[in-house]
Amino acid sequence: MTIIEAIFLGIIQGLAEFLPISSTGHLTIAGKLMHLISAAEPHKWTAFIAVIQLGTLLAILIYFWKDLWNILIDFFNDNLFKRKSFANQSQNSKMGWNIIIGSLPVVIIGLGFKDIVEGVLTKNLYVIAGSLILLGLILALAEKKGKFTRTIEQLGWKDALIIGIAQSFALIPGSSRSGTTITAGLFLGFERETAARFSFLLSVPAVLGSGLLEFYQSLEYLDSSGFLTLGIATLFSAISGYMTIGFLLRYLKKNTTYIFVFYRIVIGILIYVFIAANIIAP
Numbered sequence: 613m614t615i616i617e618a619i620f621l622g623i624i625q626g627l628a629e630f631l632p633i634s635s636t637g638h639l640t641i642a643g644k645l646m647h648l649i650s651a652a653e654p655h656k657w658t659a660f661i662a663v664i665q666l667g668t669l670l671a672i673l674i675y676f677w678k679d680l681w682n683i684l685i686d687f688f689n690d691n692l693f694k695r696k697s698f699a700n701q702s703q704n705s706k707m708g709w710n711i712i713i714g715s716l717p718v719v720i721i722g723l724g725f726k727d728i729v730e731g732v733l734t735k736n737l738y739v740i741a742g743s744l745i746l747l748g749l750i751l752a753l754a755e756k757k758g759k760f761t762r763t764i765e766q767l768g769w770k771d772a773l774i775i776g777i778a779q780s781f782a783l784i785p786g787s788s789r790s791g792t793t794i795t796a797g798l799f800l801g802f803e804r805e806t807a808a809r810f811s812f813l814l815s816v817p818a819v820l821g822s823g824l825l826e827f828y829q830s831l832e833y834l835d836s837s838g839f840l841t842l843g844i845a846t847l848f849s850a851i852s853g854y855m856t857i858g859f860l861l862r863y864l865k866k867n868t869t870y871i872f873v874f875y876r877i878v879i880g881i882l883i884y885v886f887i888a889a890n891i892i893a894p
Contacts, residue, residue, distance in 0.1 A: 613648055613841045622664060622845035626852025629668040630812065630860055632751060632791030632872045633879070636661055637740040640785060641883065644892055649735060657735060662826035663842055667849030669819045672812050674850075675857045679813070683708045703765060707813070713769050714776030715817040721780040722822065735785070737894045741883035743786025748876030751791060754798035755868055762802045767810060771800050779814060786880075789815055794869070804864035812857060 613621075624642055628635035639661050643649040649657045673680065687708030690701040698706070778796035782789035790811050797807025886892045 613838075615841060615844055617646060617648070618841040618845040619848050622667060622848030623852045625661075625664050625845070625849035626668055626671065626854075627856050628788075629665065629849070629853055630671075630790050630856040632788050632794050632869060633876055634740070634744060634747075634786050634788035634791065635665075635668075637744055637786040637788070637879075640735055640740060641737065641892070644735075644737065659826040660842065660845075662822045664845045664849045665819045666823040666827070667846035667851075668853035669816065669823060670846075670850040671853030671857060672816060672819075675854055676813065680816070683711070683813075707764075707767075710767060710769055710772035710810075711814055711817065714772035714779065714814045717773070717776045717780040718783070718818045719821065722783060722818070737883050737887060737892065739784070740786035741880040741887075743784050744876045744880035744883070747781075747787050747791055747795070748873045748880070751795045751798075751869055751876075752873045754795045755870060755873070758798035758804075759801040760798070760803050762800065762806065764802075764806045764809060767802070767806075771797075771802075772810075772814075774800065775810065775814065779811075779818065789818075791872075791876075798869075804867075804869065805861055808860055808864055 621639060621642060624638050625635050628638040640649070640657070643657055683704045686702045686704035690696045690705035696705075698709070701709075775793050775796045778792040779789060781787050781792045790808065793811035793814060794804070794807045797810060798804065802810075883892070887894050
């Protein structure tokens with residue numbers, strides 16, 4: 613992988629991680645077109661994708677640092693230092709519990725199906741295209757059925773668990789972590805911006821855990837040039853990711869998600885067309 617390719621992939625990761633269009637899907641499409649994915653060792657591509665997600669994690673930590681800091685401080689105060697019953701805990705402390713509860717499904721499913729997640733099937737463009745289209749249609753249904761009245765203060769542990777279960781479906785390539793969680797949030801009646809905000813906060817434990825684990829496991833086959841390109845891709849994913857977070861939150865204050873629905877369906881159909889025309893291998 614060249615430095616230019618690493619920059620390009622990092623930008624794609626930052627854009628597609630937070631927009632509900634699937635970063636894994638877009639990176640895999642790009643990787644196949646650029647002949648960077650080894651059919652014999654698909655786990656290396658999975659590791660690359662997981663590690664550069666640490667860049668988008670950095671984007672979240674910087675963008676939401678005040679929120680995350682307040683959540684952390686209040687959570688420890690209310691649960692360790694000045695123990696309070698859950699009902700009497702601050703909104704920030706309850707948000708900490710919601711993030712923990714919402715993270716459980718993806719941890720359990722991710723560890724339980726790790727071999728499948730890292731296998732050849734997850735790089736299959738038929739799967740990616742199908743997920744792009746199907747989840748796009750489900751997002752359209754959420755837009756139609758959503759009430760868009762609930763705020764972040766009204767988010768409870770049951771909501772967090774449901775959104776967390778939705779996040780676990782992002783393990784299917786082409787689904788999109790932000791796409792599945794935002795969709796679940798809309799079905800639950802939350803405002804679009806609120807659904808996106810909780811989606812980003814909820815991603816912190818999952819991305820941190822998977823990114824660090826894959827980075828540790830990839831050390832055995834990374835050389836100096838591999839570290840360089842991986843670092844560059846991660847850096848550019850952080851930069852583009854930070855910009856994308858701000859854009860999406862502003863966009864969803866006044867707009868629907870239908871543009872992303874349309875995009876997902878078009879890209880999914882194009883993938884099938886490219887496969888049929890032998891432009892790209894499935």
